Structure formats: structure tokens, C-alpha cells
Amino acid sequence: MTLLAVERIKLLSTRSPWWCAVAGLVLTAGFTALVVGNSDERFPATVATTQFGYSFGLAVIMVLAALAVTTEYRFNTIRTTFQAVPNRTKALLAKSTVVALIALVLGEIIAFACWGLSLVLAPEADLALNSGADWINVAGVGVVFALAAVIAVAVGILVRHSAGAISLLMIYSLAVESLVRMIPSIGEDIYAWLPFNVAHKFLTGEGESNPGRMAEAGMPLSTSTLSQGWALLYFAGFAAALLAVAIVTAKRRDA
Numbered sequence: 001m002t003l004l005a006v007e008r009i010k011l012l013s014t015r016s017p018w019w020c021a022v023a024g025l026v027l028t029a030g031f032t033a034l035v036v037g038n039s040d041e042r043f044p045a046t047v048a049t050t051q052f053g054y055s056f057g058l059a060v061i062m063v064l065a066a067l068a069v070t071t072e073y074r075f076n077t078i079r080t081t082f083q084a085v086p087n088r089t090k091a092l093l094a095k096s097t098v099v100a101l102i103a104l105v106l107g108e109i110i111a112f113a114c115w116g117l118s119l120v121l122a123p124e125a126d127l128a129l130n131s132g133a134d135w136i137n138v139a140g141v142g143v144v145f146a147l148a149a150v151i152a153v154a155v156g157i158l159v160r161h162s163a164g165a166i167s168l169l170m171i172y173s174l175a176v177e178s179l180v181r182m183i184p185s186i187g188e189d190i191y192a193w194l195p196f197n198v199a200h201k202f203l204t205g206e207g208e209s210n211p212g213r214m215a216e217a218g219m220p221l222s223t224s225t226l227s228q229g230w231a232l233l234y235f236a237g238f239a240a241a242l243l244a245v246a247i248v249t250a251k252r253r254d255a
Contacts (some may be wrong), residue, residue, distance in 0.1 A: 003094035024060035048210035065149035069156030107145030133208035157246035
């Protein structure tokens, strides 16, 4: 508990988490307002529509998570951390846990804020959370944010430079997975197993929370063949494996 408290204090005593939280909320809510505010009978607002812009918040949260690690390497405070806690595994797991919990809370705040904003903008739309699919589509955002934060922490540990880690995360999550689909013959098969595509399957399933809305009017559904439960386990396993590789690497090299 002491390690968790220390990591929480270190993270929340800096400005970056607060600015990232505000940026994530404003970006996602702004995009939600744009989409829901322009809904009509042909393209009605749905529960899925309220979370249309979650990827913008996800990108900001990953920046926050990467900075939580790379800032320590930049100012060499990571050496002090490892001197105080010689067991690097415990220190890095504590940091990952704190960052993931903060990402979880921020994700839930952002998701339900967007849903609430949609209720105000489209009071006539059926936006009630009446099914498990609806709840997963909204409440699941925080879970995805938390696991993505673990991935970002792992990348930060491996790269150790803020610009490099953030660039790698943004390029991969926003571009690389989509570009993989363009590989002839095998692109779609590879894309089906890429982590963020699978995470999207956990949130949206087969589109149950998007009834009555044309596919081209909303975010495309995931091409993953996994069920929502297995999609979550797959994404969590990927995050855990990458973090394990990062911790082993950190233990073998100088701080």
C-alpha cells in the first residue's frame, strides 16, 4: 500500500495528469456533441453513438500513462525510485496499478459524461441503458482505458523517452492497425487479432447497442471473431504480456 500511495502522490502532484484529464474530457465530449447534435431520423442517436469519440480520450489517456514513466527517466528520478525500492518489479507494478486505476476512473467519467451530454442534446432518442450490451458500451470504456494505460506504461518503460513513446503509441493506435488491413490477402486476417481492434469488439460486440443506425453513419464494428468476454481477456493478456516484457527489460539494464 505504501508503494501505491507513493506512486499516486508522484503522479497527481504534477500538472500533466490534470491537463490530460481535461483534454480527454473536452475532446471526447466535443466530438460526441458534434455527432449526437447532428443526429436525425435517418441517422438516429443510439447508446453506441454517445461513445463514438472514445478513441480521442483513449489517445490522451495513453499520453498520460506514457508520461508517468518517461518523465521519471527524463529527470532521472527513476534512479531514486529504484534506490528506495530495489525490487524493480514491485516499483513498476505499483506505478502501473496506480496509472491503470486513474485511467479507469477517468474513462468512466468521460464515458458517462458523454452519455449524459447526449441525453441533453437528444432527449427524444432512446439512450437508456436497457441491456448488458448498452452497459458494456458505456461502462466498458473505463476498462479499455485502464488496460490501454498499462500498454502505454510498458511502452514508456521500454522506450524511456517521452517523444518516442508517445509517437509510437499514437502512430500505432491511430494508423498502423488500419494500414495493416491494406496488406494483400492476409491483411484482414492479421487485423482481426490486433489489440485495439479486439478491444473495440469488447465495447461494441455485434452492434447490439446501435440499433436502427446505418453502419456507415457510425464507427465501424470490429472484425474480431472473438466474443466480448474473450476479447476483453485477449486485450488484458496483451497488456500484461507487454508489461512483463518491459519489467524484465528494465531489470536487465541501467536506470
